[in-house]
Amino acid sequence: MPQQPPLPDAPILTLDLADWNAATPDEGWIAALEAGKVLYFPHLSFAFGDAERAALLRPELLAQGSRNISLNAQGELKGAAGDAATQQLAAEVIGRFRQQAQALVHGLLPSYTPFLRLAPTSLRPAQVESRVQSWRADDRRLHIDAFPSRPNYGERILRVFANVNPHGEPRVWRVGEPFEDVARRFLPRARRYARWQARALRSLRVTKTLRSEYDHLMLQLHDGMKGDADYQANAPQQTMPFAAGSVWICFSDQTPHAVMAGQFMMEQTLHLPAERQYNVQSSPLAILTRLAGHPLV
DSSP: OOOOOOOSSOSEEEOOOOOTTOOOOOHHHHHHHHTTOEEEETTOOOOOOHHHHHHHSSGGGBOTTOSOEEEOTTOOEESBOSOHHHHHHHHHHHHHHHHHHHHHHHHHOGGGGGGOEEEEEEEEEEEGGGOOOOTTTOTTSOBOOOOTTOOOTTOEEEEEEEEOOTTOOOEEEEEESOHHHHHHHHGGGOOOOOHHHHHHHHHTTSSSSOOOHHHHHHHHHHHHHHTOHHHHHHSSEEEEEEOTTEEEEEETTTSOEEEEEOEEEEEEEEEEOGGGSSSGGGSHHHHHHHHHTSOOO
């Protein structure tokens, strides 16, 4: 890939924290996170015991046809191969990561705590470089997260990632330009929202609920970014190797990112109503509403 133009402002903020339970809020990095930056904790790691590492950090643990191993809010494990004891161990370890990720977020962002909605927690043993996917599903292309079947009406997608690679290999990302720059670039190309189409998609059960104009525009940005080869190669961006034994956090619906390399990662998703941010005006919903000039939900 050719050398990309640099970003005018560093998209990654490095923080010196080594204890999941010792995080405290800070106005500066809260503002950075809500502006779409990544908070990186190079000294914060998720620990495996020797037996856990041997049993779980192997690609064979992933069931055939699954992209990752997940534990839902009810404690149900999906996507794991192996006997009952191995699956029980996987559920316990993923559950432990969930608890630590939540403790970190509650400490860093205490005002979010009453309003967070828990999504499944995952262990991802697959190697990124070996995936074969369509261009829309290929997360090696810069994108913001938006999902065709799950309209969210502006609800935020906050994610905690941990590189648990046992061989010391980094998780390599590309991190792109600010969300508003993405929106200004791709909104003029977006197809217009049609409510009748949203109703048809709901009737056909393509979407779980009625797709709002906000969700339509987010999908247009997602697909526009991924489908533009020139943008992928030449947009302002930074390549970042997240070291094994490190953690990072971002709003993945706001931070343009691409996952280029790595294997063995844990991830926790938390959803937050946009109106419960510290700075409501920095949310994608607020930015797109301002640019569109009318309400989107």
